[in-house]
Every structure is written in structure tokens, then in C-alpha cells.
Amino acid sequence: MGNNISLKEAFLEKYPKYGIILRMYEEANECTAEWSELSKLRLIRFTEYMGERVSPNSARQYAAKLKAVLNRYSDESRLSFDFASILTLKEQVSVNTFLDEVEIRRMSEVEVTNDTERLIRDQFLLGCVTGARHSDFSQLTPENIDGGWMSYVSQKTKVYVEIPVSPILRRMIKEISPALSDRTVSDVYFNDTIRRLAEKAGITAKTRCFKAGKNITGRKCDLIASHTARRSCASNLAARGVSEIWIKKILGHTRGTTDRYICLEGRRMPKEAKDYFLSFK
Numbered sequence: 001m002g003n004n005i006s007l008k009e010a011f012l013e014k015y016p017k018y019g020i021i022l023r024m025y026e027e028a029n030e031c032t033a034e035w036s037e038l039s040k041l042r043l044i045r046f047t048e049y050m051g052e053r054v055s056p057n058s059a060r061q062y063a064a065k066l067k068a069v070l071n072r073y074s075d076e077s078r079l080s081f082d083f084a085s086i087l088t089l090k091e092q093v094s095v096n097t098f099l100d101e102v103e104i105r106r107m108s109e110v111e112v113t114n115d116t117e118r119l120i121r122d123q124f125l126l127g128c129v130t131g132a133r134h135s136d137f138s139q140l141t142p143e144n145i146d147g148g149w150m151s152y153v154s155q156k157t158k159v160y161v162e163i164p165v166s167p168i169l170r171r172m173i174k175e176i177s178p179a180l181s182d183r184t185v186s187d188v189y190f191n192d193t194i195r196r197l198a199e200k201a202g203i204t205a206k207t208r209c210f211k212a213g214k215n216i217t218g219r220k221c222d223l224i225a226s227h228t229a230r231r232s233c234a235s236n237l238a239a240r241g242v243s244e245i246w247i248k249k250i251l252g253h254t255r256g257t258t259d260r261y262i263c264l265e266g267r268r269m270p271k272e273a274k275d276y277f278l279s280f281k
Contacts, residue, residue: 007033008033008034010069011069014072015069020187020188024046025046025066027049028042028045040081040082040083044086046066047059047063047087053188053191053192054187055225055227064087066087067083070083071084096209096223097220098231098232098235099128100235100236100239101279101280103201103220104232104236105280106201106202108125108280110197112197115178117193118178119178120189120197121179121197122177122178122179122180123137123190124226124229125172126140126169126172126179127226128233128280129169129233130169131230131234131251131252132154132161132230133154133155134190134229134230135155135156136155136156138182138183138184139155139182139184141181145169148165149163150163150164157253159252160252161250161252162266163277164278165277166277166280167281187225194225194228195222195224195225196221198220198224199221199222203219203221203224204220207220209223233250233251234247236276237272237273237276240272240273240275249269
């Protein structure tokens with residue numbers, strides 16, 4: 001390159017909080033992230049590697065970030081192949097799996113062997129009993145609780161969310177769970193660990209889903225990830241008969257127009273919704 005900045009420095013200068021993207025590139029290719037090492041094949045391996053470890057949405061975002069850096073330094077890097085098309089991942093319609101209420105309780109009872117496993121298990125449970133995104137439930141602390149309600153502002157949508165505090169959450173507070181310490185781990189490590197704990201909990205029934213344009217059949221424990229927690233909350237609320245408008249409110253979604261004309265106060269949610277949050281002991 002015409003200047004002395006390395007690929008790693010260039011990437012972290014623009015995205016200092018996303019070192020995981022470089023790590024996945026290096027793990028996929030078993031080499032360091034250097035301008036001289038970039039190739040069409042290595043970028044393809046990188047996208048395939050992400051597809052096996054993170055959600056399609058995360059993979060698209062990660063690929064787009066690397067593409068933005070390569071675009072920024074395109075004159076200096078002088079790449080001879082079309083990296084933009086490789087790193088432009090198409091949005092795929094997905095049919096994913098979720099944990100039912102019995103399986104969530106199994107996860108709450110699974111034995112952990114160290115503090116990191118406890119952190120990941122309890123953060124996953126937080127997602128199941130709050131409906132929060134991984135980026136939100138990984139940063140919840142006791143300060144988010146006022147009386148019998150937990151509230152937060154979604155990082156992604158800036159929507160204010162308010163939900164009842166479940167007994168399992170009260171237990172986490174009492175036991176000083178690391179899940180409420182604003183500590184995070186990488187997506188890849190989180191997903192690998194939660195799959196291992198799900199297997200240990202006996203969540204191994206054969207299931208089928210459709211992801212990245214392919215039908216996938218396997219054990220449920222092998223098909224879950226961090227976002228499964230949020231999806232489980234939404235699916236279980238729907239199974240209890242909670243209306244879609246309330247599920248959108250609870251999850252902090254912003255899509256759609258009808259709800260703009262309807263004022264919903266979190267603490268007035270219907271009984272069937274409150275009962276879901278309060279059912280996990």
C-alpha cells in the first residue's frame with residue numbers, strides 16, 4: 001500500500017469495537033489479516049465461516065463493515081478482484097428454531113462449570129425472559145430495575161421497553177449473577193457455549209429449519225444461537241395468545257405503521273403477557 005497503515009489498523013480505526021470480525025477472518029483462513037494476504041478465496045472462506053457461527057443478519061453486517069474498510073482504502077490496496085460482490089450478502093428468508101417454556105426451564109437448571117458458562121447461560125435466560133436483543137440483554141444491570149419492572153432503551157431502535165421482573169431474574173440479582181455485570185463475550189464464543197449447554201440440558205430433539213437458502217435438519221441444541229432467546233420469548237408469548245401489537249411493544253420493534261396511532265403503556269400489558277414473564281421461577 002501507499003501508506004504504512006496495516007489492514008488490522010485500518011479496520012480497527014473505523015470499527016474499534018468489532019475486532020471479532022478480524023478474528024473470524026483469521027480463523028477462517030488460518031492467517032493474519034494483512035493487505036498482502038487478501039484474496040477472493042479467503043473472503044469467500046470468511047463469509048462461509050461466519051455463516052456457520054453467527055446469524056445471517058450478523059454475517060451481513062460484519063461483511064458490510066469489512067467491505068466498507070476495503071472500499072475506503074481501495075486506491076491504496078489495489079485489489080484485483082471484485083471484493084464488494086463477495087462481501088454483499090443477500091438477505092435470506094429464514095425459518096428458525098426456538099425454545100419452548102419447558103426447554104427454557106431446562107436451561108435454567110443446567111449445571112455450569114465456571115463463571116463464564118454461568119455468565120452465558122444467565123444472559124441467554126435473560127433474553128428468554130425479557131425478549132431483549134443480545135446487544136441489550138448483555139448490558140442489563142440491577143439499575144434497570146425499578147420495583148417489579150425492568151426497563152431499558154434498545155440500542156438498535158432507541159425504543160423504550162418495560163417488562164415485569166421474573167422470579168428467575170430476581171434470583172440472578174440475589175445470587176449476584178455475572179449476567180448483570182455489563183460483561184460481554186464474542187458472538188462466536190457465546191453461541192458455541194450456549195449450544196454446548198443446551199446439549200447438556202438434553203435439548204437434543206431432531207428439528208428442522210431453513211437458513212441461508214438451505215433446509216437444515218439436526219439436533220435443536222446445534223441450531224440455536226444468541227438470538228434464539230429473543231425469538232423464544234416472542235414465540236412463547238404468541239403461543240399464550242398475546243397480540244402481535246403487544247409482542248412488538250415488548251420486543252422494542254419499530255416496523256409497521258398501525259402501532260404509531262396506538263398508545264401502549266408497558267405496565268398495562270395484558271395478563272397473559274405478564275404471566276409469561278412471571279412464570280419462570
